[in-house]
Amino acid sequence: MEKLFQIIEEPISIEKTVGLVSRRDAGAINTFIGTVREFTKGKRTLYLEYQAYQSMAEAKLAEIGNEIIDQWPDSKVAITHRVGRLDIEDIAVVIAISTPHRADSYEASRYAIERTKEIVPIWKKEHWEDGEEWIGNQTETKSFVSGKPEEGDMC
Template sequence: MNIKIALFAGLADRIGASSLDFAYPQPELQQVTATQLKEALAAAYPAASTLIDASFVAVNQEYAAGDAVITEHDEVALIPPVSGGENAAEDGESQAEGDLYVITEEPISAEEVSRKVITPAHGASLAFIGTTREWTEGRRTVHLEYEAYVPMALAKLRQIGAELGEKWPGTRCAISHRIGRVGLAEISVVIAVSAPHRDSCYEASRYAIERLKQIVPIWKKEIWEDGSEWKGHGLGPWNPSVPGTYSSVR
């Protein structure tokens, strides 16, 4: 059985390819589990085994449990810890749902993203703006590079918007995220939220930021004067399959 697997960020660097046509070592099998696939990949690529073990398998653009069944007809990706559809338009943007959720290689306007959520029915709006910081733990960053599994990233951004609507009814959300090179003080992400009242607006904005870091397959590479490194999730054990709860991210 041959399984085509998309790879990203540090995992692609470690293995030396952005995708694999992986021949599962038991060719007579017609299906395997996500756990079995990771074990076979770790055995085939021992230098990347630690990162493979920390990664999640995505099947058809959804995070898969260890016992999830995979066939050679599925769209499979191996998702390393994240930082943080194929709808790429000719102008370099990928967008969905009336442009509420955008992944783009172009500069982002915070004002433009904020305008998407402002409505006469709401009395509060907030915009979280993430920018490239020059100094981190004594090392000078020259610029950042972002990579995304674009179709799944857009689906997860839409999921965040749906979760906000369930937890804080009436909330409106728009998220734009850069990919590619992002220079110092340039905007990498804008998360705009509006709500009828300020309390729910503050809470929903914080929730959206933390969920983006938890479940959206976007990776950040820090480029320093003397080297570079892919940065993954930095908030403890990474498990994107866990449902989001506000109490867990406060």
């Protein structure tokens, strides 16, 4: 039995992730698949390297799952993220959400990927022909603070 929320090093099976949420009382499954894009802002990526704080990342994915159940009670969620070296077109993340009706599956899936990009401790390093860089605030992610609003300043 696969885990609903997991960080793995092997290629992600879409069918397997979808299978984790498929059920008799769901009529809709929305799946978001994040793949490695060759060009970002005109710059050519050769490959990516993903790193995770694995135990915390899986806990945070599960937390996102709970947030979704709170907002869309009749949903089932599975998220698998891959780490290690990924080539262009490889799948980095698969999110699958089943709901009885389709509108919810879209909304919950969108919520899941936005939250994943906000609060899950996973990092990617882009490798170009002329260099490499760990990607964070400077390019893609939004203000870090939104990840976990609490009293006092975050650090």
